[in-house]
Amino acid sequence: MSAQVIADPVELEEDLLEELRAVVGDRLSTSAAVREHHGHGEGFPGVFPPGAVVFAHSTEEVSEIVKICAVRKVPIVPFGTGTSLEGHVAALRGGVCIDLTQMDKVLNVNAEDLDVTLQPGVRRKQLNEYLRDTGLFFPIDPGADASIGGMTATRASGTNAVRYGTMRENVLSLTVVLPDGRIIRTSRRARKSAAGYDLTRLYVGSEGTLGVITEITLRLYGIPEAISAAVASFPDLESAVNTVILTIQSGVPIARVELLDDIQMDALNKYSGLDYPVQPTLFFEFHGTEAGVREQTETVEGIAGEFGSADFQWTAHAEERNKLWQARHDAYLACKALRPGATVYATDVCVPISRLAECIMETRKDIDETGVLAPIVGHVGDGNFHLSPIFDPNDPEEARRVDELNERLVLRALAMDGTCSGEHGVGLHKMDFLIAEHGDAISVMRTLKMSLDPDNIMNPGKVIRV
Amino acid sequence: MTEMLKAETEDQVLDTIKWAAAEKKPLEVRGTGSKSMLGRPTELDHVLDLSALSGVSFYEPAELVVSAGPATPVAEVEALLNDHNQQMAFEPPDLGPLLGNPVGGGTLGGLLACNLAGPRRIKAGSARDHFLGFTAVSGRGEMFKSGGRVVKNVTGFDLSKLMAGSYGTLAAMTEVTVKVLPAPEKTRTVLVNWAKDGIYDHDGTKAMTEALASPHEVSGAAHLPAAVARRSAVDYVAGGGRAVTAIRVEGPEPSVAHRCEALRTLLAPLGETEELHTENSQTLWREIRDAIYLAADQERHIWRLSVPPTEGSRVALQILEGRPGEALYDWGGGLIWLTLGVAPDACANVVRQHVAAVGGHAMLVRAPEDVRDRVSVFEPQEGPLDEITRRIKDGFDPSRILNPGRMHKES
Ligand SMILES: Cc1cc2nc3c(=O)[nH]c(=O)nc-3n(C[C@H](O)[C@H](O)[C@@H](O)COP(=O)(O)OP(=O)(O)OC[C@H]3O[C@@H](n4cnc5c(N)ncnc54)[C@H](O)[C@@H]3O)c2cc1C
Ligand SMILES: Cc1cc2nc3c(=O)[nH]c(=O)nc-3n(C[C@H](O)[C@H](O)[C@H](O)COP(=O)(O)OP(=O)(O)OC[C@H]3O[C@@H](n4cnc5c(N)ncnc54)[C@H](O)[C@@H]3O)c2cc1C
Numbered sequence: 001m002s003a004q005v006i007a008d009p010v011e012l013e014e015d016l017l018e019e020l021r022a023v024v025g026d027r028l029s030t031s032a033a034v035r036e037h038h039g040h041g042e043g044f045p046g047v048f049p050p051g052a053v054v055f056a057h058s059t060e061e062v063s064e065i066v067k068i069c070a071v072r073k074v075p076i077v078p079f080g081t082g083t084s085l086e087g088h089v090a091a092l093r094g095g096v097c098i099d100l101t102q103m104d105k106v107l108n109v110n111a112e113d114l115d116v117t118l119q120p121g122v123r124r125k126q127l128n129e130y131l132r133d134t135g136l137f138f139p140i141d142p143g144a145d146a147s148i149g150g151m152t153a154t155r156a157s158g159t160n161a162v163r164y165g166t167m168r169e170n171v172l173s174l175t176v177v178l179p180d181g182r183i184i185r186t187s188r189r190a191r192k193s194a195a196g197y198d199l200t201r202l203y204v205g206s207e208g209t210l211g212v213i214t215e216i217t218l219r220l221y222g223i224p225e226a227i228s229a230a231v232a233s234f235p236d237l238e239s240a241v242n243t244v245i246l247t248i249q250s251g252v253p254i255a256r257v258e259l260l261d262d263i264q265m266d267a268l269n270k271y272s273g274l275d276y277p278v279q280p281t282l283f284f285e286f287h288g289t290e291a292g293v294r295e296q297t298e299t300v301e302g303i304a305g306e307f308g309s310a311d312f313q314w315t316a317h318a319e320e321r322n323k324l325w326q327a328r329h330d331a332y333l334a335c336k337a338l339r340p341g342a343t344v345y346a347t348d349v350c351v352p353i354s355r356l357a358e359c360i361m362e363t364r365k366d367i368d369e370t371g372v373l374a375p376i377v378g379h380v381g382d383g384n385f386h387l388s389p390i391f392d393p394n395d396p397e398e399a400r401r402v403d404e405l406n407e408r409l410v411l412r413a414l415a416m417d418g419t420c421s422g423e424h425g426v427g428l429h430k431m432d433f434l435i436a437e438h439g440d441a442i443s444v445m446r447t448l449k450m451s452l453d454p455d456n457i458m459n460p461g462k463v464i465r466v
Numbered sequence: 467m468t469e470m471l472k473a474e475t476e477d478q479v480l481d482t483i484k485w486a487a488a489e490k491k492p493l494e495v496r497g498t499g500s501k502s503m504l505g506r507p508t509e510l511d512h513v514l515d516l517s518a519l520s521g522v523s524f525y526e527p528a529e530l531v532v533s534a535g536p537a538t539p540v541a542e543v544e545a546l547l548n549d550h551n552q553q554m555a556f557e558p559p560d561l562g563p564l565l566g567n568p569v570g571g572g573t574l575g576g577l578l579a580c581n582l583a584g585p586r587r588i589k590a591g592s593a594r595d596h597f598l599g600f601t602a603v604s605g606r607g608e609m610f611k612s613g614g615r616v617v618k619n620v621t622g623f624d625l626s627k628l629m630a631g632s633y634g635t636l637a638a639m640t641e642v643t644v645k646v647l648p649a650p651e652k653t654r655t656v657l658v659n660w661a662k663d664g665i666y667d668h669d670g671t672k673a674m675t676e677a678l679a680s681p682h683e684v685s686g687a688a689h690l691p692a693a694v695a696r697r698s699a700v701d702y703v704a705g706g707g708r709a710v711t712a713i714r715v716e717g718p719e720p721s722v723a724h725r726c727e728a729l730r731t732l733l734a735p736l737g738e739t740e741e742l743h744t745e746n747s748q749t750l751w752r753e754i755r756d757a758i759y760l761a762a763d764q765e766r767h768i769w770r771l772s773v774p775p776t777e778g779s780r781v782a783l784q785i786l787e788g789r790p791g792e793a794l795y796d797w798g799g800g801l802i803w804l805t806l807g808v809a810p811d812a813c814a815n816v817v818r819q820h821v822a823a824v825g826g827h828a829m830l831v832r833a834p835e836d837v838r839d840r841v842s843v844f845e846p847q848e849g850p851l852d853e854i855t856r857r858i859k860d861g862f863d864p865s866r867i868l869n870p871g872r873m874h875k876e877s
Contacts, residue, residue, distance in 0.1 A: 112679075112775075113776060155620045161618060196855045196873065196874070198594065198627045198628055198630065199851075202623060202624065202627065205624055210623075226681075245528075249528060250648065251648030253717075289725060291720065291724045291725075292721045295718060350617075352616055353530060354528045354530075355529075383616055384618055421621050423618060423620055425620045426620070426622055438622065440608060440609060440610035440611065441610040443610070444604060444625065444861075445625070447606075448623055451857040451858060452858075
């Protein structure tokens with residue numbers, strides 16, 4: 001998070017702007033407010049504004065914009081909703097930011113084949129509202145109401161990953177504008193791609209560094225016949241984590257399981273007006289047939305009981321469920337509210353499930369010793385959890401302690417065969433951790449980047465240094 | 467004359483590839499090395515034989531992952547997992563017999579390099595979705611490691627996914643890690659037995675679509691026309707001399723029994739239903755997984771069509787119109803194994819034309835070498851897609867020494 005950031009913005013010449021205006025008309029802005037809004041993501045201080053922001057309306061327009069920039073080797077930063085957490089959208093070298101929020105149409109829902117094709121600016125909540133009457137839904141739900149384009153570009157996940165996977169498993173095909181402005185479709189409508197290298201998965205998680213995603217085909221799911229949610233609190237953190245581990249190892253097809261420690265529960269109670277015990281807690285959700293859901297719920301209740309939970313409570317009531325998950329999604333805001341004016345930084349390690357208890361317990365001890373306010377939440381079913389250190393960015397001493405806490409956390413996770421980023425991505429801030437984690441693979445990634453974007457114009461300075 | 471270069475260790479793989487890159491000597495990358503491999507035939511002077519890199523190197527049942535040398539037989543990994551009631555959920559097929567080779571010859575590295583998956587793909591995903599990490603040597607002679615043991619990570623470009631399905635053309639893997647899951651306790655299959663005569667491919671598609679749209683968590687949906695069904699070792703399937711649609715559910719006993727019952731009720735209006743229990747189910751789905759019904763007649767060409775599931779039977783029947791051959795449908799109709807009588811071009815134009823019309827693609831799986839040399843085995847790529855493919859290949863393997871020409875004709 002503290003890596004030296006060197007900004008080196010290029011000047012945008014007036015005739016470049018003229019050419020862009022010829023494509024997008026007045027959907028181009030060079031106003032300071034608009035540029036600054038596009039020059040930073042969530043949760044990290046510092047603004048790196050692009051030289052201009054264009055609001056694209058179609059794949060063809062994006063293609064024209066990219067061609068105009070490519071000729072002059074002007075940097076391009078694609079922009080979804082700017083909720084990414086690692087400085088992904090910072091325009092380190094200025095250039096042109098392509099804002100995709102106005103490309104927000106759902107193009108085609110294919111109910112029989114369970115897929116949907118849409119533009120990148122569609123937001124996840126908008127998509128599910130659109131799908132409401134079809135009996136289908138899209139399960140990936142990062143805490144923010146992000147754009148599907150941004151979620152694809154960051155390979156996002158959410159609370160449903162154990163059962164439904166992440167963007168990686170749920171993107172079927174993409175239309176991409178390449179760094180030279182040409183347009184490709186990565187695979188055809190049929191699911192199985194046997195035609196060549198898996199370009200779809202290469203672009204999922206490419207963080208805007210290999211091209212602009214302008215159309216996405218996603219896999220959809222039938223809304224389960226039955227859904228129930230449950231809450232259980234535990235005498236200590238370890239018991240909660242062990243409940244999760246045993247649940248996963250038993251193969252219960254659980255849809256969601258989220259861990260919240262006592263500090264986070266306190267924050268949630270205050271922010272969302274709830275009155276859960278201030279103890280380490282698990283939120284569960286079960287999907288399936290009536291019988292299946294009952295069976296899963298009973299199995300997990302049994303496991304939670306073995307680990308000392310005395311208050312396992314479940315509900316099939318949609319309203320209560322929604323309240324529960326809204327509270328979970330508001331965890332970040334609840335943290336912010338704990339200390340007004342402070343910044344919240346979200347760490348993002350992921351470890352093999354069998355090491356999860358060990359990793360969380362050591363981390364909690366470290367937090368206590370460091371004296372930083374840092375609640376723990378996590379999509380623990382896949383070994384992923386976040387600390388949310390709440391600190392004053394203007395207090396260098398406190399910021400340093402948070403930095404060091406995060407660094408120790410990452411090294412701890414790597415030592416356990418884990419990763420520095422389970423879902424938030426690399427962006428600007430994790431490039432050095434990526435080197436620590438991947439070593440030689442960095443050079444392979446760099447070669448790949450240079451093969452596909454030889455002039456390094458696509459979101460330069462992110463993921464890997466060229 | 468082909469020279470075998472057998473690597474005993476990871477470092478020897480590295481040395482061999484460095485040598486080949488420097489000398490510009492193309493290598494055929496081979497797991498256990500069956501000669502007649504999938505893809506375009508390549509005639510290379512040197513074979514990089516990885517068969518010594520065999521054996522499971524890491525397996526903790528509690529961790530739900532397994533790491534192994536690339537040449538570890540899939541059968542060995544499966545036996546080990548089986549001892550702990552676990553499995554690779556993507557249901558690795560053994561296509562040996564279909565291709566005229568013995569049973570159980572496939573390796574884990576080859577399986578991942580070809581990105582193969584069985585009937586459960588519709589529920590559990592493909593090999594690549596379970597492929598967590600690997601160590602490999604690129605065509606530049608660089609050893610690198612990607613991914614790891616976690617099920618979720620977003621750390622740069624997803625190299626595992628790029629390796630899956632690359633047919634050894636980007637890098638030679640020296641160790642692979644895959645995710646494993648608890649095996650289901652019970653399996654049941656609902657059979658729809660269609661009437662005695664006639665063609666029921668469209669009806670089968672309809673039954674599969676209905677079952678897959680139901681909330682019963684179907685983990686396999688296949689349709690066997692009568693002539694195909696007759697070759698099953700399962701009496702219930704072969705005995706009636708009828709076309710059969712098969713729908714599978716898996717899980718704990720009570721839930722499986724319940725879902726099986728519900729599916730029978732759902733499908734009853736379409737035709738007479740029957741159910742298979744665990745053992746018969748396992749036999750049937752193994753047969754479907756390996757397309758074993760099509761193995762006996764080694765003369766015919768075999769195509770593997772990927773199409774939108776609801777279009778499957780229409781496409782297959784159009785291609786088969788006036789041509790000798792048969793179809794086996796898996797993945798709810800989205801995967802079709804199609805045999806066709808011998809033709810100099812394996813009917814590639816006809817096949818590809820019909821498949822392209824619905825946005826699908828076709829791969830020529832079994833045909834004599836000269837046919838596979840003439841006809842594009844994989845769906846041909848054009849324009850910028852083809853160029854990107856070449857650029858990726860150049861990035862990993864600029865001297866084009868790893869399986870050159872295996873996927874696409876070298877220009
Ligand atoms: C359409 C189709 C056709 C098939 N045809 C055949 C066939 O003719 N004969 C046969 O035996 N099996 C065939 N298979 C089956 C499949 O290859 C096996 O199931 C798989 O397990 C291969 O194992 P193998 O050890 O034989 O690999 P190989 O046949 O040696 O290799 C398969 C592919 O994987 C690559 N590969 C192998 N090991 C590595 C590694 N360590 N690193 C990088 N790449 C590697 C190879 O270069 C090759 O491209 C076919 C499969 C399909 C889908
Ligand atoms: C409160 C909160 C909770 C969060 N919870 C989660 C969580 O649970 N799980 C999770 O995974 N993430 C989470 N995030 C992170 C963030 O929401 C995700 O990274 C999200 O996917 C970003 O989408 P976006 O539309 O905001 O993209 P942006 O931030 O606009 O862009 C992200 C990156 O993608 C690129 N990009 C955007 N659109 C395109 C496109 N069309 N083509 C090419 N590149 C593009 C950008 O250049 C940038 O590099 C959370 C963030 C917040 C603030």
